[in-house]
Amino acid sequence: LHIRLILVVCTFALTMTVQAEEVPPKKMKNVVLIIGDGMDDHQITIARNYLKGVKGRLNLDEMSVRASVQVLTIDEDNPTKPIYVADSANSATAMATGIVTSRGRIATSARADEDLQTIVELAHDAGFKTGLVTTSSVTDATPASFVAHINIRACESPQTMNFERRGVLVDCSRDQKANGGLGSISEQIAESDLDVVLGGGRKHFEMEQEAGEVTVEEMASASGFTVLHSKKALSDVHASERLLGLFADSHLPTKLYGEAGRVAEKPEPSLLNSIHWSLGEVELPVAMNCVDNPQYGETPSINLMTSKALDHLSLNNEIGFFLMIESASIDKQSHARNACGSIGELEQLDETLATVMAFAETHPDTLVMVTADHGQAAQLVPNQSLFSKLGIPVFTPGQLVRIKMPEGGEMAINYATNSFFAEEHTGVAIPLHANELGRPLIRTLMTQPEIFDVTRKFLGL
Amino acid sequence: LHIRLILVVCTFALTMTVQAEEVPPKKMKNVVLIIGDGMDDHQITIARNYLKGVKGRLNLDEMSVRASVQVLTIDEDNPTKPIYVADSANSATAMATGIVTSRGRIATSARADEDLQTIVELAHDAGFKTGLVTTSSVTDATPASFVAHINIRACESPQTMNFERRGVLVDCSRDQKANGGLGSISEQIAESDLDVVLGGGRKHFEMEQEAGEVTVEEMASASGFTVLHSKKALSDVHASERLLGLFADSHLPTKLYGEAGRVAEKPEPSLLNSIHWSLGEVELPVAMNCVDNPQYGETPSINLMTSKALDHLSLNNEIGFFLMIESASIDKQSHARNACGSIGELEQLDETLATVMAFAETHPDTLVMVTADHGQAAQLVPNQSLFSKLGIPVFTPGQLVRIKMPEGGEMAINYATNSFFAEEHTGVAIPLHANELGRPLIRTLMTQPEIFDVTRKFLGL
Numbered sequence: 009l010h011i012r013l014i015l016v017v018c019t020f021a022l023t024m025t026v027q028a029e030e031v032p033p034k035k036m037k038n039v040v041l042i043i044g045d046g047m048d049d050h051q052i053t054i055a056r057n058y059l060k061g062v063k064g065r066l067n068l069d070e071m072s073v074r075a076s077v078q079v080l081t082i083d084e085d086n087p088t089k090p091i092y093v094a095d096s097a098n099s100a101t102a103m104a105t106g107i108v109t110s111r112g113r114i115a116t117s118a119r120a121d122e123d124l125q126t127i128v129e130l131a132h133d134a135g136f137k138t139g140l141v142t143t144s145s146v147t148d149a150t151p152a153s154f155v156a157h158i159n160i161r162a163c164e165s166p167q168t169m170n171f172e173r174r175g176v177l178v179d180c181s182r183d184q185k186a187n188g189g190l191g192s193i194s195e196q197i198a199e200s201d202l203d204v205v206l207g208g209g210r211k212h213f214e215m216e217q218e219a220g221e222v223t224v225e226e227m228a229s230a231s232g233f234t235v236l237h238s239k240k241a242l243s244d245v246h247a248s249e250r251l252l253g254l255f256a257d258s259h260l261p262t263k264l265y266g267e268a269g270r271v272a273e274k275p276e277p278s279l280l281n282s283i284h285w286s287l288g289e290v291e292l293p294v295a296m297n298c299v300d301n302p303q304y305g306e307t308p309s310i311n312l313m314t315s316k317a318l319d320h321l322s323l324n325n326e327i328g329f330f331l332m333i334e335s336a337s338i339d340k341q342s343h344a345r346n347a348c349g350s351i352g353e354l355e356q357l358d359e360t361l362a363t364v365m366a367f368a369e370t371h372p373d374t375l376v377m378v379t380a381d382h383g384q385a386a387q388l389v390p391n392q393s394l395f396s397k398l399g400i401p402v403f404t405p406g407q408l409v410r411i412k413m414p415e416g417g418e419m420a421i422n423y424a425t426n427s428f429f430a431e432e433h434t435g436v437a438i439p440l441h442a443n444e445l446g447r448p449l450i451r452t453l454m455t456q457p458e459i460f461d462v463t464r465k466f467l468g469l
Numbered sequence: 470l471h472i473r474l475i476l477v478v479c480t481f482a483l484t485m486t487v488q489a490e491e492v493p494p495k496k497m498k499n500v501v502l503i504i505g506d507g508m509d510d511h512q513i514t515i516a517r518n519y520l521k522g523v524k525g526r527l528n529l530d531e532m533s534v535r536a537s538v539q540v541l542t543i544d545e546d547n548p549t550k551p552i553y554v555a556d557s558a559n560s561a562t563a564m565a566t567g568i569v570t571s572r573g574r575i576a577t578s579a580r581a582d583e584d585l586q587t588i589v590e591l592a593h594d595a596g597f598k599t600g601l602v603t604t605s606s607v608t609d610a611t612p613a614s615f616v617a618h619i620n621i622r623a624c625e626s627p628q629t630m631n632f633e634r635r636g637v638l639v640d641c642s643r644d645q646k647a648n649g650g651l652g653s654i655s656e657q658i659a660e661s662d663l664d665v666v667l668g669g670g671r672k673h674f675e676m677e678q679e680a681g682e683v684t685v686e687e688m689a690s691a692s693g694f695t696v697l698h699s700k701k702a703l704s705d706v707h708a709s710e711r712l713l714g715l716f717a718d719s720h721l722p723t724k725l726y727g728e729a730g731r732v733a734e735k736p737e738p739s740l741l742n743s744i745h746w747s748l749g750e751v752e753l754p755v756a757m758n759c760v761d762n763p764q765y766g767e768t769p770s771i772n773l774m775t776s777k778a779l780d781h782l783s784l785n786n787e788i789g790f791f792l793m794i795e796s797a798s799i800d801k802q803s804h805a806r807n808a809c810g811s812i813g814e815l816e817q818l819d820e821t822l823a824t825v826m827a828f829a830e831t832h833p834d835t836l837v838m839v840t841a842d843h844g845q846a847a848q849l850v851p852n853q854s855l856f857s858k859l860g861i862p863v864f865t866p867g868q869l870v871r872i873k874m875p876e877g878g879e880m881a882i883n884y885a886t887n888s889f890f891a892e893e894h895t896g897v898a899i900p901l902h903a904n905e906l907g908r909p910l911i912r913t914l915m916t917q918p919e920i921f922d923v924t925r926k927f928l929g930l
Contacts, residue, residue: 057896090878092523394554394891399637406866413551435850436511
């Protein structure tokens, strides 16, 4: 009874005092959503081991909120039927719109092909600034799903709205402007209300728009974007400019790659082993170093792009902003069986997170979330098989990268979802890390559309 | 200033009142550590999709604390060198003792081969009761690491202390009693101070002890255990008995298995495909149902074993207890490429968690943690390849299970870490779920030895 009485009195006194002394000014509310494409726990562990050592910690490991996110996909022909592995288009659409769709779709609904309002559109309509930063082409599935609406992710430019690719028809003609549509993804970006778009994909903007004699890039300039092509131009630009940065023809090159450009290779069993799996010997791929990719050159880092985006989005802004940052090549380099490429890309993401967290320190109403869109094939496997003592050649039927580790030893990474030139995605639930502001909104298991809900609630949309 | 003054006064008033009114009685403090062997996020997602549907939730998804645990292993010959993939012996040793060791070791240090004090021993010495429940043989690596000390996990009984297995010498002679050691794992369990040990492994107790004419089981009886062999005996036993339950010769059978005993199978490409990977067609394994394993029969469930363990451990106990519960065959059935087996085993774990959480409701100082020991090979992959539209046969070089899902559709699981009769472990960081009591002690990324630290701190050891 005594405790209760004291509590009531104290609470009342404190409430009165706070009300009397603090009338909080209207504050900017921001959401920064960082997406590591394909960044499941396996890819994080592989990168952490290499970059920080097996006992080391990434910046994302210091975030106070940790959850798991179930990825949802549905069948195009029968939208009530679940599909257990996503692609980047449908998973980004879930985060951008809160709606589950089918593989390959950009912010459109399965089967019905209806345009789905994105968080970028919602935020813009409510006065928030918006931005997209990526290491892929800005027209690629993940960034596209936040701003464009089209039935097939491959329809990135006016010239690819209706074409045959390896014998398969890619048909987005319904979305062509001549048919009353919004046009290709690059055209939709050029005419969007985004304040900042930074990444690759220049080739999709250099061609002429669907009907007219100007290029898509010229369309973008006409609609108010300052178009940038180089790291220097980005470094020099004034924070007040609305930016469209196109820093490579297609995706930005990765920072790291395997020594001499090597990727995963097949183990080579001896002749005797072709007679029976328990006979003979096997030669595993020689261990390699991860080295600087010479093609990276003057590519702006995700960190630089993010700093510039934050400068613009926070300038004279009393309402707030939504910024999506994608580290795209964790996925692309896992498809290509280039473990070093994925590691270098995750390193860039983690450096960028430090910049974002520093921004959140000085702008305390900034919710920061780091997540992935789907799982990827790369698996950390024993460098020396668990069964190595049996004197039998035990090795992967897939392809293997063995990396020389800065802390000594070797780490082996297996790619074995297919023998095609690109590995498959996986359907594992993916991590979500957030700063403390996320705690009241984030459950330890969420579904991917709930990331949209969290963003919307936090921004009051 | 006003706020600060009020806060100081209130804090003082509250502290005084609490000190005056509450002299808390000595309360039982318990830790229940549930280990899903091999239960990484991939295995959880696969089981969740099957058991609850793609939007469903397991009991473990309702736990309020979620972290990731980095698994640590070192090289036997050079203990400063990290190894990136663990086995169940060294990973259980890390959780049981707080010390990182090399693969195959049971609560002994790498190279130096020193016995490492386990949480079971520490807890017993401080007056806590202790118990182990598992679906493996009770002498298997995970339970063994909490109670025994031996250099090789295969030394499970007096007859396997020094033998050749597939051409490799298994030598635990240093630990034989004749040499002043503690004896085999089954002998160490029989002479342990554990209050409850329930699982399989009868064959390791039926033989005579190292020197003497009684069996290991008789040793156990002599040292105070009531030995049980059947579900009925377990159901009927009085809560006051110290229990050694041995419900199968070796590991307990799993609840589910693949229709007609089928496990993963290799896709069958057409003849044309052997000429070039882009030619011909492929026949994937026919989708199957998960069905009841006829061998399961009268096997006691983990849930029943756990209920009985909780009854005994909480009876007339004012100090508390430590209970480790292992669902062993998530791992064993992933080694064997039997996805249904792993799913059924994870279902058992999740049912048991409900029982443990209900116990924690009525015994509020019970810290409940659910984790894994290491990752496993099984990967949820697309049932229809991401590249299926290209008209090229794209399929795994490994082995595939396709499961007919209760919610419709099919889920495909890939096993492709080797072509041996058992898949490899993986090195992915693993999940840790805990109830609210764990929050002050658990960071979002931990290392595996820190699970020992958390337990010790919570129990005040």
